[in-house]
Amino acid sequence: MSPPLFELRALHYAYATQSTVLQDINFELRAGERVGLVGNNGSGKTTLLQIFVGLLTPQRGEILAFGKPRVKEADFWEVRLKTGFLFQDPDDQLFCPTVAEDVAFGVFNQGKPRAEVLRIVEETLALLGLSAYAERVTHKLSFGEKRLVALATILAMQPEVLLLDEPTTGLDEQVCARITHILQQLPQAMLIVSHDKEFLQQLQVQSWRLRAGRLERV
Amino acid sequence: MLPESPTIAPALFQQLDPRVKLVSALFFSVWVVVQHRLFLLGIGLGIAILLTLLARLPPRLLFTRLLSLNLFLGLLGLFLPFTTPSEHYLQFAGLNISLKGLYLWAEFSLKANSVLLGLNAFLATTDIIVLGHALEHLHVPVKLTRLLLLTLRYINVLHASYQQLSRAMQVRGFRLHSDRHSYRSIGNLLGMLLVRSFCRAQQIEAAMRCRGYRGHFYLLHHFTLSFRDKVFIAIFYPNLLLLMGIA
Numbered sequence: 001m002s003p004p005l006f007e008l009r010a011l012h013y014a015y016a017t018q019s020t021v022l023q024d025i026n027f028e029l030r031a032g033e034r035v036g037l038v039g040n041n042g043s044g045k046t047t048l049l050q051i052f053v054g055l056l057t058p059q060r061g062e063i064l065a066f067g068k069p070r071v072k073e074a075d076f077w078e079v080r081l082k083t084g085f086l087f088q089d090p091d092d093q094l095f096c097p098t099v100a101e102d103v104a105f106g107v108f109n110q111g112k113p114r115a116e117v118l119r120i121v122e123e124t125l126a127l128l129g130l131s132a133y134a135e136r137v138t139h140k141l142s143f144g145e146k147r148l149v150a151l152a153t154i155l156a157m158q159p160e161v162l163l164l165d166e167p168t169t170g171l172d173e174q175v176c177a178r179i180t181h182i183l184q185q186l187p188q189a190m191l192i193v194s195h196d197k198e199f200l201q202q203l204q205v206q207s208w209r210l211r212a213g214r215l216e217r218v
Numbered sequence: 219m220l221p222e223s224p225t226i227a228p229a230l231f232q233q234l235d236p237r238v239k240l241v242s243a244l245f246f247s248v249w250v251v252v253q254h255r256l257f258l259l260g261i262g263l264g265i266a267i268l269l270t271l272l273a274r275l276p277p278r279l280l281f282t283r284l285l286s287l288n289l290f291l292g293l294l295g296l297f298l299p300f301t302t303p304s305e306h307y308l309q310f311a312g313l314n315i316s317l318k319g320l321y322l323w324a325e326f327s328l329k330a331n332s333v334l335l336g337l338n339a340f341l342a343t344t345d346i347i348v349l350g351h352a353l354e355h356l357h358v359p360v361k362l363t364r365l366l367l368l369t370l371r372y373i374n375v376l377h378a379s380y381q382q383l384s385r386a387m388q389v390r391g392f393r394l395h396s397d398r399h400s401y402r403s404i405g406n407l408l409g410m411l412l413v414r415s416f417c418r419a420q421q422i423e424a425a426m427r428c429r430g431y432r433g434h435f436y437l438l439h440h441f442t443l444s445f446r447d448k449v450f451i452a453i454f455y456p457n458l459l460l461l462m463g464i465a
Contacts, residue, residue, distance in 0.1 A: 055424050077432065085428040091375050092421040097347040097367055104438045109430030117438070137347065139374045157429065 003067045004028040005161050005189055006052060011061030013044070013051060021047055023213040025061065029161065034190045036200040038218070039210035045193040046088070048210065049163050052191070053080050066160070081110050084154030084188075086164045090146035091139075099125070099141075099149050100134040106157040124156040128182060144175035151179065155186075162190045168199050231273040231343040235447045236352035242454060243340035249458055250332045256321070259328040261461060266335035273339035280338060287334055291327045298323040346370060351439060360435055372418070379414055383407050 011025040021044040029035060039045050050056045051063065054076030063070045065079045087093045096102035103121045112120070125131045130152055133145070141149065147167070154162070167183075168176045180202050183190070194200055200207065207218040231239070246269075250262045270280065302319030309315075341349065347370060354363040384407060394400050 050424070053428055055427065077430065080428050081430045083428070085425070087421065087425050087428075089421070092418065093425045095368060095371055095422050095426065097350070097371060101438045104436070105426075105431075106429035108436035108438075109432070109434075114436075114438075117436075121438075139371055153429065 002031060004030045004064070005066060006191075007062075007064040008051075009062040009064070011051070011058045011063070013047060013056065013058045015047075020213050022051075022058070022210075022215075025215045027208070027215055029189050029191055031160070031189055032187065034203055034205040035192065036203070036205035036207045037191060037193045037210065038195070038200075038207060043210040044213065045210055046165055048215075049085070049165055049191070049193060052163055053083055053085055081106075081157065082160045084157060084159035084162045086150060086154055086162070086167055088165045088169065090143070090150040093150040093153060094138040094141075094146060097137060098134070099130070099136050099138055099152075102138060102149065103153050103156045106153060110157060120156050120158075124152050127155070128152050129178075144171050147171060147175065148178070151182065160188060162186070162188050162192075164190060164192045164194075166194055167192065168194060168196045231269075231339060233444075233446055234343075234450055235441050235443055236344045236348050237355055237441055238443070238447050238451060239340040239344055240349070240352050240356060242450075243337055245455075245458060246336045246340070247333045249462065250329055250336070253329075254325065256324060256328065258461065258464065259325060259332070262332045263328050263335075265457075266332040266339070269339035270335045273343050275338055275342055279342075280335075283334060283338065284331070287330055288327075291323075291330060294326065295323050298326075351437065352441065354437060355441060364435060372415075372422075375418070376411065376415055380407075380411055383410060 006027070006029040008025050008027045011022060012020065013022040013025075014020040025048070037045050037048070047056060051058055052065070054063075054070060054073060065076075066082060068075070070076055070079055094102050096105060100121050103124055104117050107117045107120050121134070122131070125134055128148055128151065130148060133141070133149065138146070138149065147170075151167070162183075164183075167179055171179070176196075176199065180199055183203055190203070190205075192200065192203065192205060209216055209218050246265070250259070250266075253259050253262060299315045299319040300313070302316045302322060304316035304318035306317045307314045308317060308320075344352070347367065350363055350367045350370065353366070354360060387403065387407065392400075392403060394404075
């Protein structure tokens with residue numbers, strides 16, 4: 001069996017101003033697996049996702065990603081290029097003036113040549129049915145459109161893992177169904193934080209719950 | 219919050235390369251500003267009017283912009299002729315009118331109107347986002363151009379968050395009076411906006427790092443000079459140079 005894409009071992013994390021948020025977390029994510037992460041508000045779900053890509057550094061424990069231990073900021077550069085992280089608020093994610101530029105941003109960061117970037121941008125937008133949006137100005141999109149474009153920006157990077165932070169929150173049924181349908185077709189391993197039980201069921205995830213700082217299989 | 223770019227029928231100026239327009243706007247403005255002879259400034263204004271006509275800007279927009287500038291110039295016209303020391307004075311209705319003051323006022327008015335019209339013709343016909351990109355292509359420091367582009371992107375988000383907060387205050391019965399409670403509440407509102415924009419900035423940076431950002435920006439769109447641009451350059455610059463020669 002190939003090594004897991006992500007592996008957390010005995011991980012502890014606490015914010016400076018709070019008591020421990022995460023305690024003794026052990027977790028593995030393998031290729032093709034879809035994991036749903038549930039838990040109350042403030043239980044540390046987003047914190048955990050941010051630890052995966054090195055945005056937060058745990059006080060104790062080990063993170064292995066793509067077969068290597070990851071400790072320093074520089075260790076995570078490679079991890080981030082192979083991981084698609086969808087933020088809760090698409091306004092945080094879409095910072096470029098136009099949709100095409102935003103989709104191109106991550107692909108450029110992967111060091112691909114311009115011609116290829118242009119091709120990937122076009123293909124990704126077509127895949128999500130967003131071709132007409134390429135030159136639209138990001139801040140003028142509706143919330144649902146922003147969420148779809150944000151998804152396009154990470155899929156364009158052809159990541160091996162998707163970390164999705166509440167991908168359906170605040171969406172109407174139509175966009176919700178569209179996102180569900182898109183995700184169902186994708187082969188990537190996924191870790192999805194969500195309160196939407198129906199959505200998690202449709203994606204046939206294995207569920208894990210964060211409670212009182214501990215992560216347990218449901 | 220953000221001025222919408224005027225939508226107009228595509229005229230010559232809408233189709234020019236934005237880099238050409240930026241450089242031309244700069245050249246024209248500098249040329250006008252360094253002139254001191256009224257005759258040349260008159261020609262400058264003539265060119266500016268011609269450019270404006272070519273740019274086919276919406277007349278109302280242009281009118282309001284010209285009005286606010288000329289109201290200010292009018293005010294200047296009330297003071298300059300009476301306050302500037304001069305060798306010669308005009309006697310009129312018992313008043314001493316300084317010739318030098320009058321001359322200065324005419325010079326200022328011609329320059330200001332020419333520059334305003336010129337900038338409008340060149341820059342108001344370009345989408346502000348495209349302008350940001352063009353600046354980047356002209357090797358203006360990336361820190362500045364990105365600051366411009368990010369401001370454009372997030373000024374609306376901040377404005378929305380201001381509106382949200384102030385509406386939330388209104389529905390709880392807040393009305394602005396000149397008392398301590400009002401000042402304190404407005405202070406809280408502004409403080410909260412600062413905190414929110416700081417958090418927002420941190421989130422945006424985190425999201426950028428997640429997509430592999432390490433301090434370098436890439437440009438997606440490249441501009442190319444079209445035949446139209448070359449024709450414009452071939453007509454505009456020799457004439458400007460010729461006028462410089464006369465000066």
